[in-house]
Each structure stands twice: as C-alpha cells, then as structure tokens.
Amino acid sequence: MIKAKGKSRGFASLTTITHCFGLKRDAYYKYKDRADTNLKLEQQIIDIVRKRRRFLPREGVRKLIKSLDVDFNKANIKVGRDTLFNVLRKHQMLTLRKKTTARTTNSYHRFYKYSNIIKDMEVTRPNQIWVSDITYIRTVKCFCYLALTTDMHSRKIVGYDLSNSLEINGCVRALNKALYQAKNIEQLIHHSDRGIQYCSNVYTQILKRNNIGISMQKKTIAMKMQWPNV
Template sequence: MYRNDKVIRRYSEPFKLKILAELTIGKHTKSELCKLYSIAPTTVNVWIKKYNRKDLMNTRVKVETKDEISRIKGLQKEIEQLKKLLLKKDLDAMVEESYLEVAAEDLGFKSIAELKKVKYKALIKAKEKSKRFASLTTITHCFGLKRDAYYKYKSRADKRLILEQQIINIVRKRRKSLPREGVRKLIKSLDIDFNKVNIKVGRDTLFNVLRKHQMLTLRKKTSARTTNSYHRFYKYNNIIKDLEVTGANQVWVSDITYIRTVKGFCYLALITDMHSRKIVGYDLSDSLELKGCVRALNKAIYQAKKIKQLIHHSDRGIQYCSNVYTQILKRKR
C-alpha cells in the first residue's frame, strides 16, 4: 500500500508476537531487531504498548538465573499457544467469509452484508411462526443472536415500512396527474412534498422502493418487423445447411435490418459474403419495399468479379422470393 509515495507495510499478529518474544529473550536489542527485520523502532514501541509489555520499553533482558530461564521458557510456550489460537481464529474467519461469499453469489445477493440481513428477516419470521410455544430467548439463541438484536432490527424494519408507505402515498398522488413520470423527474418534482413530511429521499432509495412495489414506469420499446414469410411466391429450399464454405463469392447472405432514428425507422438491406464476412452490397431506404433489396443486389453483382455457381441465401421473405429479385439472380447464374 502506498501513501505519499511511501510504502506502508501491514504486519500480522503472529509476526508482532514473534518480535516481542525475541525481545523478551534478550538475544538482540531493540535496535538490532529493527535492523534485522527492517522495522522502525517506533513501530516496535507501538506493539509494546498494544500488548501492555512496558517492561520491554528501552530495556534488554539479561538471563542470569535458572528461575529466569524457566520463566522465559514458560512465556515462550504461552506465546506459541497464543500464536496457534490467533491462527485458528484467522482461519475460522476466512472459512466463514468464503462460505458467505459463495452463498451470496449463488443466491444472487450483491454482497455479504445483504446476505446477513436475511438472517434477521428469518428471525422475525421464526418469531411470528412460533406462536408462543417458544420464547424469544430460545429463538434468538438458535440464530446465534441476542434478544436486543431482534428488537433493534424489528424497530428499524418498522420505521422503514412506515417510510416506504409515506413515499408510496406521495408518489401515487403525483401519478394520478402524471402516470408516466419517471423516477429522475419525480425526485425533482416531489422534493417539496418530501420536505413537508421531513423525509430525505435520494434517487437510489426511490428506485428501490418503487421497484419493490412494482411502480417503476418501464419504457415501451417499439420494434419493426422486417420479414414476411407468408406470401404467394415460391420458397426455395435451404441448400447450405450441410455445405462447407471454403472461399469468397461462394455463398451470399441477404437480410434487412432496421435503424431507429428521431423521425422513425430506416431500413438497411445488406448482402454479406459468408466466407469473408464482407458486405458486398447494401442500400438504405425509408421503407421495406422491394427497390432497396434490388439496389443492394445490383451493387453486389456490379462489384463482384466471379459469381459463377454462387448461392444466394436469405430468410425467404417476400422481397427475396419476388419474381423481380429471383429473375436478376437467374440471369447472372
């Protein structure tokens, strides 16, 4: 981690205890240990204060008697036990977090915090279903929680429901006159109404509340139909189903797509070479008439050099099966 172009190191708990243990034994002074492990003396002083080892501050322990040696060995054993406990706690926390992350991903939650909220919702549901055959203390104990956790969450949930209901009532009054008004406009137009009842509502909160109550105004998407396969013209069979395309100008694929504009739709007729993916002919028009497809075909034929044994493939719409279109293809065959 960097801050103002300086490296900030993070040391683990076992490493801190190891430094203090070596300082306790007295083999090295504090300055020697700092040079050996590249640690600032002030950092070691912070650790000494953190673990309440003031006896190590600016001192060096000298081992002189057998009692001191046995005491140091006892302290070393205690340190090793503490290291193991800390390591076990770190591992347990890591395993629990991994379980929660996987569960959140599989169940579709955005984060672990959102998944943990389900625990409190389940607690409230269990209390409602218990119907007095189990005490609240017993139920909360099953969830690994305390009684006050139930009351705190229920209080917050009740306040949230009251707030949501106030927001819904205000939005419904507004929607009577403007039923298609979206959330971004509602934030500005209802700002005075929210202030009257002392409610602070942001854009995301309003989105979530309206989504929960299915009150979002969805945009009506309009699309254009470009294929009409129900016509009187002859429909040719699909002969490229199992065909292996090995070169250019072997198969041309024709289709029509629409482009949305401010004034409506434009229709783009395309002819694409199946092997090279190159657009060999195109035409843009304001209607689905046959003229656009014919112009695209003529452009493709004019630019192509070798089109003998060429296969023309389409969705067999009315434009591509018409007599005018098929006659052009037959003449160039």
C-alpha cells in the same frame, strides 16, 4: 396479540414471547424502530416520486435517481438506486418499457420458396455465397429498413440500401450495388430467408439473369458483418 404488561386471559407478555425466541425486549423495540423508520422512508420516497410522475409519468428509475437528487436532499434522505428500485417494485410503481419491434420477414406469400442448398457447404473463397437480409433501425419518428448483401467468406457487406419501407426496391438496389462492384461471380450462390422480397419474381429474375444460384432457409438469418472501406 402482544401485551407488554399484566396477565390477561388469552394474552402473553412481550417478555414471555421474546424469551421463547431467545431474545430480549430491547431487540423487539430496536426491530420495531427500524421497521417504523423504513416505512417512513418508503412513504417519503413514494410521495416524492408521485409528484415527479405527475409531469413525467413514463420516467424510469435510472433517470429518476438523477433527477430526484435535489428533492431527496431537501427531504434530508439518502436513496441509492437499489433502494429506489426495491421501493417502487414493492409498491408496483416501476414503469415497464414498451417494446416496439418491426417485422421484416413475411414468408406467407404466393411466390416460390427455394430450398436451402448451402447447408453443410464449406465456404472457401469470396463470392462463393452471398447472404441477404433486412434489418430495421429505430429512429425518433419511425423505422428505417436496411437491406444488406454480405459475402459469407469475408463477412464484408458488398451491397446495402437504406429506405423507409419494406418494399422490394430497397433489396433490389442492395443486390444491384453488390453486382456492380463484384469482380467474379462465377458459381455464386445467393442465400436469404423466404421473405416476399427475396422470393418475388423481380428479385429472383435478377439472380437468374446473372446465373446466380438461389438458396433459402426458413429461419431469419443473423450474421456478423464487416462494412467495406468507403
């Protein structure tokens, strides 16, 4: 405990303590003034943010810094984005964004899972290997699912279908569109993950009727793709 004046048992004067650290009394008071000012500023920021959060409880910092400019100006305080982040983090007032994802691959099913036959294969021409996959698109109300069939050589999407479910119909329509537009599919190999859509009898029978080889891998496929000119 610090006692600025007088000598009491168990106490040390402020002058004695500051000298121990090679400082002057003025340095202590300047530090204390800055700390008090910062605490006052933090409390002002917290009060303003709490009032705002009553109406928009999930509003993040990036939107807050824009919407609170008027309130900060009225309070005659200047608050930057980093300062607002630090204050809200210190007081555990940051809003965590809820991550919502959609699972597109279900490999736990009764259908036969084919081997990966394109591993280490050199791709030298179009229509040598087609890669099919499903991705999701988040909308305001729900998820949409985009089934894609892509030529591995050109990276061009040769078939696609957008639907509101993960049922096999979307994948079948994407595949049929690719087959309809293809000119030469001799010795073509179809590659995908082991999802139920691609392992299903309906899908694999289409491949077999067209003499297309079937290749599958365990992990989800990710490719850079080029949309066709339409």
